[in-house]
Amino acid sequence: MTEQKGAAPTQYGRVMLKISGEALMGDQGFGLHPPTVERIAREVESVVALGVEVCMVIGGGNIFRGLQGSAQGMERTTADYMGMLATVMNALAMQSAIEARGLHCRVISAIRMDEVCEPYIRRRAIRHLEKKRIVIFAAGTGNPYFTTDTAATLRANEMNCEAIFKGTKVDGVYDKDPKKHADAKRYGEVSYDEVLQKHLGVMDASAIALARDNRLPIIVFSLDEPGGFRAILGGEGTYTRVQN
Template identity: 55%
Template sequence: MKYKRILLKLSGEALAGEAGYGVTHDVLNQISEEVKDLVEMGVEVAIVVGGGNIHRGVAGATRGMDRTSSDHMGMLATVINALAMQDSLEQKGVFTRVMSAIDMQEICEPYIRRRAERHLEKKRVVIFAAGTGNPYFTTDTAAALRANEIDAQVIFKATKVDGIYDKDPMKYDDAVKFDQLKYIDVLNKGIKVMDSAAISLCMDNEMEIVVFNMFENGNIAKAVRGEAIGTKVIK
């Protein structure tokens, strides 16, 4: 295996599947099966999950909501998704911990970096919820921040498409896929793979990003083995 400790970034929209809203059991089941395989391979797995299948802070703000309130709602949506992911994994015998950036000890642990690292060393899957705990920061930025804090070797961003394109491949037939990109190219070209704060944080700390299709079975294991799938963003 090329990577021993990874951070898997899942979008909330992906968890909704074809329904477009809420959490789809089939999608949860597929992801948890692949994560279980990684744990059995000896990989230490951390997960950051978005909340766009329930509420997106920036979307609420564009419809007239106060941005801070809307972002707080989005953070709570990520907690719902994290608990759903935890339940799916534990039904398969995978030990997990949900750690929240917002204190809610009745349902999950508060985020403490050293405790998170200890959970990973004990081969528990750690699911980070509530983003960074601050408004105006996306879960992409939370993924970049947590990956650096726990000394992950790579961020795997699982999406609905098989990599990064110069434009939306769902809308344009002539979209061109990149096999490899530099951080600065992502910023300069305005490619919407992660927000600029997340890309900048990864660039400053040389954190690799691999973007791939999460709906193709076995892709996460292939990425861990270092096989050439999706698009890699590097220095």
């Protein structure tokens, strides 16, 4: 259990926050919405105030989605590398918003670009976390054909995170789309195998299998709910827990 003086206790000492690139575009149809980026930075700040060490992985779909580019005739490997570069842009935007709040943050890229961020070195990344710096992992795994969901699960395992927090637009995992079906039911807890068998869409199959094999819980919650991230870390709020 980790806490700072005056902070509410939490069962988590180190967590991975995974959000989509689309989460950064607010009500826009494309790109970055600075007030939304700043709001998410405040959410992260509130969790750091609990004494929790935070890693982040942000998708790139608000700028470029490799799979979509491939579907439009672009060679898949090239499209995926373009998607990885989009995640670096998002990571730098989030770093700027976090540092504007007086916090220390490092962007670590799986593809070397030393002029703008650090290369991925596991021990260095862990040291940043131990020094209470927020670490944003960019450029996915550095390999095409792997999603940022898989990258988040891989880095969470490498960083010895205790859970992945998947921030979405809904407050958990449902048996069907709650925006289309009024009778959709939310799971309080669901197994990895059930997620795979029922195609519940929490993360891609590779990410779910990697989490399952390493017994890494996935907490699915609404990132649009102000204070939701902190509340769940404090044992409150609405969410779905994916585990064995």
